[in-house]
Amino acid sequence: MAEHVAPSTDNQEQETRMLRDSIRGFMARDLTEARIAECEAAGELPWEMVGELRQFGYLGGLLPEDAGGYGLSYRTWAMMMEEAGYRWLSLRVLLNTVNIVAALLHHLGDARQKEKWLKPVMAGEMPVWVGITEPDHGSDVASVQTRAEDKGDHWLINGGKLWTTNGVHGRVGILVARTFTQGCDGDLSLFIVDPEETDFEASRVGTMFIKATATSQLAFNDARVPKENLFGPAGKGLKAILTGLNYGRLNVAAGAVGAAQRSLDLSTDYAKTRKQFGNVIGSYQLVQKLIVDMTIRTEAARALTDRAAQALDAGLPGRKECSIAKLYASEAAHEVASMALQAHGGLGYSTDYPVERLFRDTRGGLIPEGTSEIQTLIIGREVLGISAFT
Structure with a gap:
């Protein structure tokens, strides 16, 4: 749905790292667990929270600058969605929705529609x-x-x-x-x-x-x-919506990588500090096996998501790459969250601790933007040239 952006140069890679660090700092400071818990209990996310992220390019970041966007590459965008997923998957979902609307308005809207709706959407002033x-x-x-x-x-x-x-x-x-x-x-x-x-x-x-x-x-x-x-x-x-769904699959995959990384980080910290039988639990082989399996799945999911982003940056349709990333990353994220719950024992069940939410939210990633089964059929069609859809 977004304009083609050339692959990143070394300078752009440095800018991307600086942007990532700024996003991490903001989210750690302003999107605290206490604030997230309040929103979860209320069952809604205040739209001004979405607007707060406009400064980082989260609203219309893939659109060209003359349309009010930031002209970001897909690789940079994937990093941003990973950071959103790391902090809170509900936020990643809403960012996906608002950016699909912004992209559709930019590409298909007439002058009146853009003036009336696109501008306030891009400003974070209009829930969609x-x-x-x-x-x-x-x-x-x-x-x-x-x-x-x-x-x-x-x-x-x-x-x-x-x-x-x-x-x-x-x-x-x-x-x-x-x-x-x-x-x-x-x-x-x-x-x-x-x-x-x-x-x-x-x-x-x-x-x-x-x-x-x-x-x-x-x-x-x-x-x-x-x-x-x-x-x-x-x-x-139909074509416009299917194109938007393909772009959405990259977002889901990247957000899933972030959630997996959060589960891994929480478990690593816990394994280094929690003691049982006189030793930290990270010293036990079975706990180390959990951490290693979590690490492998997270790293593989990130690599596949980056591959999909590179395909889109190269101007390719990226249907196979985005579906592979979405299928693997969403399933891996839930597996990693399940392992995190196991590593945390009874604490993992507590609604006062983020592992429980990560376990629930990562399960949701297997359905939107096409279920795992649909992704399998898309990948099969792209590989074989034979459609299983009737």
């Missing part, structure tokens, strides 16, 4: 959502059933969306709907939905992970969307 998944259609995006009918001066929307991040709080959303016009007989289109212009119902959906992302269900019953809120050409929405 993307409505794709439905109660009966998740992985199969092409089978979306929400309908948009051309009524002359407006679109009439009927249908529902499920598992929509931030749906109850969003001040603007991107909706995927099957479109019916004189020249479009059911192909997918994108629509900008503004709650000040369109009446629809939004309700919270409880989840076991990423509790602060306000996961929502949306219901559209004869909802009127202004005619000018069609987003890009009618019937051309």
Whole structure:
């Protein structure tokens, strides 16, 4: 979805390291465990927290500078998503959503749409959502059933969306709907939905992970969307959304690497300080085996994610690389978090300690942006040239 950026030079590598250090310092200081715990308990993440990260390029970082972005490389972006995942996966999820919306607005929006919505989104002033998944259609995006009918001066929307991040709080959303016009007989289109212009119902959906992302269900019953809120050409929405999902897979993979690294760091520190039977537990072979397995999975996930980012930086589609990274990194992160829980013993179960949250949140990474099973089919198609999708 973002503009192509040339691979990093040595100077850019140094700038990336400096940026990483600045992000780490900010998050350690301002996104404390106490603040995260408050948000988790409330079940929401204040949008101003997203806005606070604009200074580092987290809003529109991949977009060109003349569009208000930072022109970052995908490798730099992956590092930033890793740092967000290290601190808190709910934050990484919301950053993914806002940047998909920003990229779509930049690439497909007309001048009016960009002025009205892109600028405040980039400024961190406008909470957003993307409505794709439905109660009966998740992985199969092409089978979306929400309908948009051309009524002359407006679109009439009927249908529902499920598992929509931030749906109850969003001040603007991107909706995927099957479109019916004189020249479009059911192909997918994108629509900008503004709650000040369109009446629809939004309700919270409880989840076991990423509790602060306000996961929502949306219901559209004869909802009127202004005619000018069609987003890009009618019937051309599927390709745009699939491209956005590919970019999202890099984000998921990078965030998973961060979560795995956090689990590893917590376990390493604990193994060096916790004593049992007169010795620190890190001196025991079985505990060392856990730490080594965690390290290998984390390093492998980071290498695969970096490979995917390099493919995108080289101007390649990166479908295979992003799916491999997403599949391996998300599964590895949950395995590492499970090992961290084992290493911590009873402390790992405590909701007062981050291992419990890491265990829950990393399990969630196996589903969004395409499940592990879907990633397997994508990789198989890219390797064999034969599609298993029907």
